[in-house]
Amino acid sequence: MIATQPTREMKVTDPYFKHFERFEKTRSTDGPGWLFPMRKAGLMRFAETGFPTLRDEDWRYTNVAPLASLPFKPVFDSASGFPEARSIRPWPLAQSIGCRLVFVNGCLSPDLSLIPDRNGGVKIKNLKAALREDPDFLHAHFSRYAGNGDNSFAALNTAFFQDGAFIHAPAGSGLTEPILLVFLSTATDGGNTSHPRNLIIAEKGSRLAVFECYYSVNDAVYFTNAVTEVVVGDAARLEHGKFQDESSAAFHMASMHAHLADRCDFRSHSVATGARLSRNNIRIKLDGEGSDCILNGLYLTKGDQLCDHHMIVEHAKPHCNSHEYFNGILDGRSRGVFHGRIFVRPEAQKTDAKQTNKNLLLSDDAAANTKPQLEIYADDVKCTHGATVGQLNDESIFYLRARGIPLETARRMLIHAFAGEIIERIQCESVRNELDRLIWERLEQNPQVAAK
Amino acid sequence: MLEIRNLHAGVEGKTILKGVNLTVQRGEVHAVMGPNGSGKSTLAQILAGREGYEITDGEVIYEGKSLLELDPEERAREGIFLAFQYPVEIPGVNSAYFLKAALNEIRKHKGQPDLDAVEFLALVKQKMKLLDLSEDFLKRPVNEGFSGGEKKRNEIFQMAVLEPKLAILDETDSGLDIDALKIVSNGVNKLRRPGHAQLVITHYQRLLNYIVPDFVHVLFDGRIVRSGERQLALELEERGYEWIIRQEPQLV
Numbered sequence: 001m002i003a004t005q006p007t008r009e010m011k012v013t014d015p016y017f018k019h020f021e022r023f024e025k026t027r028s029t030d031g032p033g034w035l036f037p038m039r040k041a042g043l044m045r046f047a048e049t050g051f052p053t054l055r056d057e058d059w060r061y062t063n064v065a066p067l068a069s070l071p072f073k074p075v076f077d078s079a080s081g082f083p084e085a086r087s088i089r090p091w092p093l094a095q096s097i098g099c100r101l102v103f104v105n106g107c108l109s110p111d112l113s114l115i116p117d118r119n120g121g122v123k124i125k126n127l128k129a130a131l132r133e134d135p136d137f138l139h140a141h142f143s144r145y146a147g148n149g150d151n152s153f154a155a156l157n158t159a160f161f162q163d164g165a166f167i168h169a170p171a172g173s174g175l176t177e178p179i180l181l182v183f184l185s186t187a188t189d190g191g192n193t194s195h196p197r198n199l200i201i202a203e204k205g206s207r208l209a210v211f212e213c214y215y216s217v218n219d220a221v222y223f224t225n226a227v228t229e230v231v232v233g234d235a236a237r238l239e240h241g242k243f244q245d246e247s248s249a250a251f252h253m254a255s256m257h258a259h260l261a262d263r264c265d266f267r268s269h270s271v272a273t274g275a276r277l278s279r280n281n282i283r284i285k286l287d288g289e290g291s292d293c294i295l296n297g298l299y300l301t302k303g304d305q306l307c308d309h310h311m312i313v314e315h316a317k318p319h320c321n322s323h324e325y326f327n328g329i330l331d332g333r334s335r336g337v338f339h340g341r342i343f344v345r346p347e348a349q350k351t352d353a354k355q356t357n358k359n360l361l362l363s364d365d366a367a368a369n370t371k372p373q374l375e376i377y378a379d380d381v382k383c384t385h386g387a388t389v390g391q392l393n394d395e396s397i398f399y400l401r402a403r404g405i406p407l408e409t410a411r412r413m414l415i416h417a418f419a420g421e422i423i424e425r426i427q428c429e430s431v432r433n434e435l436d437r438l439i440w441e442r443l444e445q446n447p448q449v450a451a452k
Numbered sequence: 453m454l455e456i457r458n459l460h461a462g463v464e465g466k467t468i469l470k471g472v473n474l475t476v477q478r479g480e481v482h483a484v485m486g487p488n489g490s491g492k493s494t495l496a497q498i499l500a501g502r503e504g505y506e507i508t509d510g511e512v513i514y515e516g517k518s519l520l521e522l523d524p525e526e527r528a529r530e531g532i533f534l535a536f537q538y539p540v541e542i543p544g545v546n547s548a549y550f551l552k553a554a555l556n557e558i559r560k561h562k563g564q565p566d567l568d569a570v571e572f573l574a575l576v577k578q579k580m581k582l583l584d585l586s587e588d589f590l591k592r593p594v595n596e597g598f599s600g601g602e603k604k605r606n607e608i609f610q611m612a613v614l615e616p617k618l619a620i621l622d623e624t625d626s627g628l629d630i631d632a633l634k635i636v637s638n639g640v641n642k643l644r645r646p647g648h649a650q651l652v653i654t655h656y657q658r659l660l661n662y663i664v665p666d667f668v669h670v671l672f673d674g675r676i677v678r679s680g681e682r683q684l685a686l687e688l689e690e691r692g693y694e695w696i697i698r699q700e701p702q703l704v
C-alpha cells in the first residue's frame with residue numbers, strides 16, 4: 001500500500017510564510033491600504049497551489065524542483081548590491097538608450113537610472129513612487145490582469161514584490177524613443193530572490209516602446225520572479241520586449257499579461273539567452289475588435305539550460321489577429337519548450353490566429369518540445385500552427401557552397417538568418433541592431449555554429 | 453576541360469548513372485537531353501558536388517584535376533557553376549550579401565582583391581540589366597517568394613556575376629514563358645567566352661533554338677545513348693525519345 005505522505009508543497013511553501021510574517025511586521029504600512037490585503041491573498045494563493053509539478057499539464061516539460069529546493073531569500077534591503085552595480089556601461093542596450101530605469105536586485109537605483117525631462121507626456125517612474133503618489137489610479141489596474149489565478153509564481157510576486165516600473169502614456173501621448181527597464185542581479189550566493197513588478201499602461205491612441213532586460217553581475221544562483229502587466233487602449237501602439245540574459249545558473253520566471261482594447265497594435269518580443277531554467281508565461285487577452293498582436297521570440301540555449309515559453313492567447317472579440325513566431329537554437333543538452341494555447345471565444349469571429357515554432361538543434365543531445373493547443377469556439381476563423389525541429393537544411397547549405405561559400409560560412413549564414421527572422425520583427429531600430437549584433441556574438445562564440 | 457569517364461552513381465543502392473562518358477572542350481556548348489528520370493539532374497548535382505550520391509565507378513577530370521575529390525565550394529572557386537533546376541529559397545539571407553560573399557570567395561581564390569560595396573553594386577547593376585531584373589531583387593532574401601521564372605533568372609544572373617568557366621544549366625527553361633526564355637537565353641549567350649564552356653541540360657529542344665549547342669547528347673536510363681550535332685536535337689523534337697529508344701535494342 002502507498003503510505004500517505006504529508007504534501008510536499010506545504011512544506012516547501014512554509015519558509016515563505018515565515019518571510020511574509022516578517023515582511024508584514026516591517027512593511028505593512030508601506031503603500032496604499034488596498035495593497036496589503038492583495039499581497040496576503042497572493043501568498044495564500046501561492047500556499048494553496050504550491051510549486052507546479054510535472055503532473056501539471058502546463059508544466060509537464062519543465063521541472064521546477066531545483067528551484068523549489070532553493071532556500072528562499074527575498075531581498076528586502078533596497079541598498080544591498082548597489083556597490084557592485086556602479087556602472088551601466090557593460091550592459092547591452094543600456095548605453096544606447098537614453099531613457100531607463102535600473103533596478104538592482106528588484107530595487108530602484110536612482111543613480112543608474114536616467115529619465116529625460118521631455119518624454120512626450122509619458123509618466124515614467126518606479127512603481128513604489130507611483131503607489132505612493134497615485135494610489136487610486138493604480139488601484140484600477142494593479143494586479144487586475146495578472147490576478148492570482150493563473151500561476152503560483154505571479155501570486156508569489158504579488159505577495160513579495162518590492163519595486164518595478166510604472167509607465168503610463170495618457171491618451172494621445174507618445175514616445176518614439178524606447179524606454180529601457182534594466183533588472184540587474186548582484187547576487188553571489190544561492191537563493192536570493194527578487195520580484196520585479198511592472199505596470200505599463202498605454203491609453204487611447206498613445207504610442208510606446210518598452211524593453212525589459214535582465215542581467216547579472218555574477219554567475220550566481222538566484223531567482224528572478226517578474227510580473228509585467230500591460231494595458232493597451234483603443235488604437236494604441238505598443239512595442240514591448242524582454243531580453244533575458246541572466247546568469248547561466250539562475251532561475252527566471254516571468255509572467256506578462258496584456259490586455260488589448262479596440263484596434264490596437266501590440267507586439268511583444270522575448271529574446272532569451274540566459275538562466276539555467278527560464279519560464280515565460282505570456283497571457284494575452286484580445287478584448288476589443290480589430291487589434292493586431294504579434295508575439296515574437298528567440299531563444300538560444302546550451303549546456304543544461306531549459307527555456308520555456310507558455311502562451312495563452314484569448315480572442316474574446318471579433319476581427320483580431322494574433323501571430324506567434326518563436327525560433328529556438330539549441331545546443332548541448334539544453335531544451336526548448338513551447339506551449340501555445342489559442343482560445344477563440346464564440347463571439348470572436350474572423351479571428352486570424354497563427355503560431356509557428358521552429359527549433360534548430362545544434363547537438364544530438366538537445367531537444368525541443370512543442371505543444372500547440374487550439375480551442376476554437378467560433379466558426380468563421382483562421383487558425384494555423386506549425387512546428388519544426390531539426391538541423392540546418394542540407395539543400396540550403398549545398399546551394400551556398402555551390403556558389404563558392406565555405407561550409408562554415410554557409411552554416412553561419414543560415415543560423416544567423418534563422419535568428420534574424422525573429423530579430424527583424426523588432427521595430428525599434430537601436431534595439432534591433434544591438435540585439436542582432438549581440439545574438440550574433442553569442443552564436444559566434446559557440447563552436448557548434450561552424451562545426452559540420 | 454571536362455572529361456567524364458564511365459561514371460556510375462546512385463543513391464541508397466539504386467543505380468542512376470550507369471556509365472556516362474562525356475568530353476567537353478573549352479569554348480563549346482553541349483546539350484544533354486533526355487526524358488524525365490533519365491539522370492540528368494543527378495549528373496549535374498554530382499558535377500557540382502552534392503553529397504549523398506554514391507560514386508561506384510568512373511571518374512571526372514576537370515582542368516586536369518580529379519573533380520570528385522573537391523568540395524562543392526572548391527569546385528565553384530575553380531569555375532564550376534550549377535544553375536539549379538529547383539533553386540532553394542533561403543529566408544533571412546539577403547541576396548546581395550550572399551552574392552557578394554560568393555564573388556569574393558571566388559576572387560580570393562583567383563588572387564584578386566575583394567570588391568567593396570560600391571564596386572560590387574556597380575558590377576551587379578550592369579548584370580541585372582542583362583537579365584532584365586529590377587534592383588529590389590538584391591534586397592530580398594535569396595529566392596524567397598520568387599516566382600518560378602524569377603528563380604531561373606536569378607540563377608543566370610548569379611552566373612553572370614560569378615563568370616564560371618563551366619556553367620551547367622539544369623532545365624533552366626522549365627517554368628519560363630517565351631519572353632522570359634528569350635531574356636534568359638540571350639543572357640546565357642552573352643556569357644559565352646572562348647575559354648569557357650556550357651553544359652545545357654533540357655528536356656525540350658525549344659531552348660536549343662535560343663542557345664545553340666555545338667553538340668547534343670541523349671541521356672537515357674543513366675547512359676548517353678546517342679551523341680551528335682545540333683541536328684540531333686531537331687530530329688528528337690520531331691520523332692520523340694521513343695525513336696532513339698527503339699533503335700537501341702539493348703535498352704528495351
Ligand SMILES: Nc1ncnc2c1ncn2[C@@H]1O[C@H](COP(=O)(O)OP(=O)(O)O)[C@@H](O)[C@H]1O
Binds near residue numbers: 487
Ligand atoms: N536523392 C535521390 N534519392 C532517390 N532517388 C533519386 C534521388 N535523386 C534522383 N533519384 C532518382 O533517380 C532517377 C533520376 O533522377 P534525375 O536525375 O532527377 O532525373 P532527370 O533530371 O533526368 O529527370 C529518378 O528515378 C529519381 O527518382
Ligand SMILES: [Mg+2]
Binds near residue numbers: 492493494537623
Ligand atoms: Mg532534372
